[in-house]
Amino acid sequence: MEKSAIRDQQSAIEIAPISHALHATVRVPGSKSLTNRALLVASLAEGTTTLTNALFSDDSRYFAGALQELGFDVRLDPDRAEMTVTGLGGRIPMQKAELFIGNAGTAARFLTALLTLGHGEFVLDGDARMRERPIGDLVATLEQLGATIVNRQSSIVNHQLICPPIQILASGLPGGSATVAGSVSSQFLSGLLMVSPYAQTPVELVVEGGLNSKPYVDMTLAVMTDFGVEVTRHGYEGFVIPSARYQPRATYPIESDASAASYFFATPAILGGKVRVENISRHSKQGDIAFLDILQQMGCTVNAGTDYIEVTGPTSLRGVDVDMRDISDTAQTLAAIAPFASSPTRLRGIGFIRAKETDRIGAVCAELARLGVDVQEHPDGLAIQPCASIRPACVHTYNDHRMAMAFALIGLRAPGVSIENPACVSKTFPDYFNVLEALR
Numbered sequence: 439m440e441k442s443a444i445r446d447q448q449s450a451i452e453i454a455p456i457s458h459a460l461h462a463t464v465r466v467p468g469s470k471s472l473t474n475r476a477l478l479v480a481s482l483a484e485g486t487t488t489l490t491n492a493l494f495s496d497d498s499r500y501f502a503g504a505l506q507e508l509g510f511d512v513r514l515d516p517d518r519a520e521m522t523v524t525g526l527g528g529r530i531p532m533q534k535a536e537l538f539i540g541n542a543g544t545a546a547r548f549l550t551a552l553l554t555l556g557h558g559e560f561v562l563d564g565d566a567r568m569r570e571r572p573i574g575d576l577v578a579t580l581e582q583l584g585a586t587i588v589n590r591q592s593s594i595v596n597h598q599l600i601c602p603p604i605q606i607l608a609s610g611l612p613g614g615s616a617t618v619a620g621s622v623s624s625q626f627l628s629g630l631l632m633v634s635p636y637a638q639t640p641v642e643l644v645v646e647g648g649l650n651s652k653p654y655v656d657m658t659l660a661v662m663t664d665f666g667v668e669v670t671r672h673g674y675e676g677f678v679i680p681s682a683r684y685q686p687r688a689t690y691p692i693e694s695d696a697s698a699a700s701y702f703f704a705t706p707a708i709l710g711g712k713v714r715v716e717n718i719s720r721h722s723k724q725g726d727i728a729f730l731d732i733l734q735q736m737g738c739t740v741n742a743g744t745d746y747i748e749v750t751g752p753t754s755l756r757g758v759d760v761d762m763r764d765i766s767d768t769a770q771t772l773a774a775i776a777p778f779a780s781s782p783t784r785l786r787g788i789g790f791i792r793a794k795e796t797d798r799i800g801a802v803c804a805e806l807a808r809l810g811v812d813v814q815e816h817p818d819g820l821a822i823q824p825c826a827s828i829r830p831a832c833v834h835t836y837n838d839h840r841m842a843m844a845f846a847l848i849g850l851r852a853p854g855v856s857i858e859n860p861a862c863v864s865k866t867f868p869d870y871f872n873v874l875e876a877l878r
Contacts, residue, residue, distance in 0.1 A: 450832050451871060452856040453849025459711030459751070462877045466699050466715060468493040468519060468692035469724055470866050471654060474501050474544045475661045476690050477523060478552060478632050481510050483665060484527035485686030491717065492521040492692050496865045501545040504537045508556075525686060528636035530608075533558030539602075541567045541795060541837075541865070544625055546602060550576055551629035554585040555636050556608040561590070563603035567837070571793060574600030575619035576626040583630075583641065584612030613637030613681075620649030620674070622790060627677075628658040634679035635667050641679045649674045650763050650790050653725020660723045664690070693717065696724035697767040698867050699747070701843050703730060704771050705877060706751035707738050708778045708851045713877065714748040729768040732760055736779065755779045757824070763787035769819075770844035773802045777811045777825035778851060789818040795865075796836035805833050805845060809855070830854025839865040846874060 468491040477498070480487035492498065494516040502521060505512045509531025511524040530553070539545040541564060550573060553560045563569075574597040577587045588605040611633065618627050627645065634641035649655065652674050659669055666685035670678040694717040706713050720727060720742040730740050730747065737752025757779040762769045766788045776783035791798040803815040806822065810829030814821040828848060833855065835841040839862050849855030863870040 450856045450858045451860040453846050455853050456709055456850050456878060460706050460709050460713050460877055461711050463714040463716060464702050464873050464876055465717060466694045466702065466873065467495070467867055467869070469695040470495065470497055470544070470697070471657060471724060472661065472692045473498045473521070474548060475628070475632065475658055476692065477501055477505065477521065478548050479661055479665045479684050480523040480686065480690070481505055481512075481525045481552075482528050482633070482636060483525035483684035483686040486522060486524045487686045488689050489521040489523070490689050490691045491519050491694070493695065493866070494519065495868055496540060497542040497544060500539045500542040501548070504539060504545060504549055507535050507537060508532045525684070527683060528555060530556035532556075534560070536561040536563070539564050539568065541565050543568070543571060543623070543794070546571070546573060547576055547623065547625040548629045548632070550587075550604065550606065551580065551633045553606040554580055554583075554587075554608055554611045555633055556606075557610065558608055560606045560608060561603055562606070567795060569601050569603070572599060572601055572622060573604065575622055576629065577604065579616045579618040579626065579630060579643070580611070582616035583614055583637065611637040613639035613641045615642040615644070617644045617646045619647055620645040621647040622650075622793065624649060624651035624654045627655055631655070631658050631669060631677060631679060632662060635682040635684070637681070640681055643677045643679070645675050651725070651766060652764050653728070657723045657725065693722055693724065695866070696722055696726035696729070698843075698870075700726060700729045700768040700771040701847060702873075702877070703733060703747070703749045704775050704847055705850060706749050707733055707736060707755055708751075708775050708847065710751040712748055712750040714746050716746045718747055719743070719745060720747065726765050726768050728765050729771065732758060732772060735760075757781035757783040759784040759786070761787040762819070763790075766791050767840065770798060770802055770840045771847070773806065773820065773822060774844040774847045776822040777806065777809075777828065777848070779824055781824065783822045785819040785821075787818055795838040796841070798838065798840070801834075801836050801838065801841055805841065808833065809848065828852035828855065832856045832858055835859050835862055837862050839863045839867065843867065843870055846871070850874075850877070
């Protein structure tokens with residue numbers, strides 16, 4: 439009998455290789471991106487919405503907990519994967535609150551926008567890494583729309599360098615026209631889009647500097663449409679949001695998370711065989727579903743049904759040269775399987791992920807090198823050479839859930855790989871290592 443996939447080594451987990459071709463079916467949690475968008479929109483609607491297949495992870499719990507602290511009736515049922523939210527038609531019950539959101543970037547951006555609709559004083563803060571993640575471009579846009587936001591790190595005078603903690607002195611959001619930076623995080627634009635129907639006048643947003651992660655904005659607009667609000671758009675350059683009201687949904691189903699699914703889509707690429715992921719389709723609202731296109735370029739076969747996607751491994755895995763600016767959350771997944779390809783792989787267009795949970799480009803390069811992989815770091819990405827023999831090592835994760843999940847894939851193929859601080863996966867996928875074990 440093959441030994442267990444994981445073995446605790448104090449604060450690390452050792453991943454044992456799988457020596458046979460895969461034939462497995464797995465289910466991953468609900469989408470973080472859809473869960474958080476639906477939580478925000480449902481809290482603004484007038485009435486009760488139940489999210490089904492909702493994600494219960496650190497990030498979504500921080501967001502739901504913040505809504506509860508603001509006085510919303512949010513009922514959580516993790517056993518049924520349901521969140522029930524009673525929205526108040528754009529009203530925020532509390533007039534004073536201090537919210538702590540850990541390192542939940544989505545919660546930070548969405549709550550900053552939401553709080554401007556309230557009436558009172560609100561402080562938003564996070565952990566040490568969150569205090570290094572810039573939010574100033576969002577602050578600048580909200581100020582253009584009439585909000586008052588105080589930088590609590592008084593020594594910072596450059597808007598672009600502002601990070602939490604911040605204080606929102608809210609008296610409703612006046613609205614009007616504003617520019618928004620698109621090159622740091624699409625979450626700035628998404629948060630603005632979702633709260634703008636409740637501004638005192640219609641809102642027009644013009645994107646400056648090009649927009650990264652465009653599919654996430656498409657997802658935001660789709661959720662808004664699902665709750666009854668249509669936005670007039672001019673490509674990804676401009677958006678006009680009318681004064682409107684969201685309508686609650688009795689139930690709102692959340693798709694399985696495409697970013698989380700990417701790790702399981704990738705496993706047959708390096709181990710052979712096939713893996714099916716349930717409750718997700720090629721027609722997903724989530725842009726990261728496009729990671730499948732990269733796997734096909736590398737030689738994998740993709741078979742999609744109405745509610746599942748199945749990936750079959752290639753005869754020989756080919757390297758690729760790809761721009762990943764629109765699906766950057768899957769960059770680490772690709773980096774983890776690239777050493778097993780027969781030719782080099784180049785990842786481009788992702789310089790902005792240096793401001794994520796960690797400097798993801800620098801971290802990936804450091805850990806691939808630790809494993810004996812020849813890798814070159816570039817300002818906007820990295821290049822990875824094929825590696826005939828992975829060096830046994832303990833991979834540092836930098837408290838980044840995607841570092842842990844992606845590099846665990848290498849251990850499924852090469853012996854002697856362990857993952858430091860595996861608990862960091864609780865940020866988005868608490869049960870990750872157990873689902874990984876199910877591949878066996």
